[in-house]
Amino acid sequence: MSKKPVRVAVTGAAGQIGYALLFRIASGEMLGKDQPVILQLLEIPDEKAQNALKGVIMELEDCAFPLLAGIEAHSDPLTAFKDTDYALLVGARPRGPGMERADLLAANAQIFTAQGKALNAVASRNVKVLVVGNPANTNAYIAMKSAPDLPAKNFTAMLRLDHNRAASQLAAKAGFKVGDIKHLTVWGNHSPTMYADYRFATVDGKSVKDMINDQVWNKDVFLPTVGKRGAAIIAARGLSSAASAANAAIDHMRDWALGSNGEWVTMGVPSNGEYGIPAGIVFGFPVTTENGEYKIVEGLEIDAFSQEGIDKTLAELQGEQDGVKHLL
Ligand SMILES: NC(=O)C1=CN([C@@H]2O[C@H](COP(=O)(O)OP(=O)(O)OC[C@H]3O[C@@H](n4cnc5c(N)ncnc54)[C@H](O)[C@@H]3O)[C@@H](O)[C@H]2O)C=CC1
Numbered sequence: 001m002s003k004k005p006v007r008v009a010v011t012g013a014a015g016q017i018g019y020a021l022l023f024r025i026a027s028g029e030m031l032g033k034d035q036p037v038i039l040q041l042l043e044i045p046d047e048k049a050q051n052a053l054k055g056v057i058m059e060l061e062d063c064a065f066p067l068l069a070g071i072e073a074h075s076d077p078l079t080a081f082k083d084t085d086y087a088l089l090v091g092a093r094p095r096g097p098g099m100e101r102a103d104l105l106a107a108n109a110q111i112f113t114a115q116g117k118a119l120n121a122v123a124s125r126n127v128k129v130l131v132v133g134n135p136a137n138t139n140a141y142i143a144m145k146s147a148p149d150l151p152a153k154n155f156t157a158m159l160r161l162d163h164n165r166a167a168s169q170l171a172a173k174a175g176f177k178v179g180d181i182k183h184l185t186v187w188g189n190h191s192p193t194m195y196a197d198y199r200f201a202t203v204d205g206k207s208v209k210d211m212i213n214d215q216v217w218n219k220d221v222f223l224p225t226v227g228k229r230g231a232a233i234i235a236a237r238g239l240s241s242a243a244s245a246a247n248a249a250i251d252h253m254r255d256w257a258l259g260s261n262g263e264w265v266t267m268g269v270p271s272n273g274e275y276g277i278p279a280g281i282v283f284g285f286p287v288t289t290e291n292g293e294y295k296i297v298e299g300l301e302i303d304a305f306s307q308e309g310i311d312k313t314l315a316e317l318q319g320e321q322d323g324v325k326h327l328l
C-alpha cells in the first residue's frame with residue numbers, strides 16, 4: 001500500500017538553494033523513493049519573487065514526479081507551515097552593502113521570530129525544522145525560542161555542508177574514498193570559527209589521524225580550508241554555494257528522518273549541556289540518528305587543542321545569541 005503524503009515546507013523557494021533542492025525532494029531523494037510529498041513553498045510577498053516561484057512550480061510540474069502529491073505557493077508563513085511535517089528554512093536576509101553583522105542579525109531575527117511563531121501556531125507537533133539561512137545556528141535558536149509549544153529538539157541548524165567539506169578534504173589528502181570515512185564531526189557554529197575534528201575518524205577501521213599524522217596540516221591547511229570554503233566559493237563563482245548546500249540539506253533531513261545506521265553525522269542541535277556547551281545553544285555536534293530522533297554522541301575525549309577550537313566557536317555563538325536576546 002502506498003504511503004500517505006507528508007508535507008514539506010521550504011522557504012526561500014525561488015532562491016538558488018531552492019532551485020537545487022526542490023527537485024531532489026520531489027524525486028524522493030530526501031525522504032525515500034516510496035514517500036509521496038506535498039511541497040508548501042514560501043517566498044516573500046514581492047511580485048518578482050512570487051513570479052519566480054510560479055516559474056519554479058511550472059518546472060516541478062513539468063518533471064511529472066510520481067511522488068509529488070501537491071505543490072502550493074505561499075507568501076505568508078502561517079499558511080505555508082500549516083500541518084507541515086518538515087520545514088526547511090532557507091530564505092534569509094543576505095548581508096547588504098554597509099550592513100554590519102548586528103544589522104544582519106536583527107533583520108534575520110525578525111524573519112525567524114515570525115517563522116518560529118508561525119510554526120508554533122500551525123505546524124505538525126512533530127515538525128522537523130532545518131535552518132539553512134545564515135547565520136544558521138542563531139536563526140535556528142531564534143525560531144526555537146519563538147516556538148515554545150514545540151519541542152526544542154525539533155529545531156536544528158545545518159552543519160552538514162561543513163561536515164561534507166571536511167570529509168572531502170580528508171579523502172583528497174589521505175587518498176581514501178570519501179564515502180568510506182566514519183566518525184567525523186564538526187563542532188560549533190556554521191561560520192569560519194567551526195572546529196572540524198577528525199581525531200576519531202576511521203576508514204576501514206584505521207585511524208584517519210594516524211594516516212595523516214600532520215598536526216601542522218590540520219591547523220594551517222585543513223581547518224582554514226574547511227572554515228573558509230564558503231568564502232572561497234563566493235570568490236570563485238560570484239555567488240554563494242547552492243548545489244552543495246542543497247545536497248547537505250538533503251543529507252541532513254534524510255539521515256534525521258530515515259536514520260544514519262549507526263554512523264555519526266553532524267547536526268546543529270540545541271545543547272542539553274553536553275561537552276560543557278550551555279543548554280539551549282544551537283551547536284554543531286556529532287550525532288547518530290534512528291527512528292526519526294537524533295542522539296548526541298557523548299563521552300568523547302576533548303584534548304587541549306580541540307577545547308580551544310570549541311571554546312572559540314562557542315564564544316562567537318554566545319555573542320550572536322546574546323545580540324538577539326532583546327529581540328526575542
Ligand atoms: N548553512 C549553510 O551551510 C549554508 C547557508 N546558506 C545560506 O542560505 C540562505 C539562502 O541562500 P540562497 O538560496 O543562495 O539565497 P538566494 O538569495 O538565492 O535566495 C534566498 C531566497 O529567500 C527568499 N526570502 C528572503 N526572506 C524570506 C522570508 N522571510 N520568507 C521567505 N523567503 C524569503 C528571497 O526572496 C530569495 O528568493 C542564505 O542565507 C545563505 O547565506 C548558504 C549556503 C550554505
Ligand SMILES: O=C([O-])CC(=O)C(=O)O
Nearest residue numbers: 134161229230231240241
Ligand atoms: O559563506 C556563505 O555565505 C554561504 C555559506 O554559508 C557557505 O557556503 O558555507
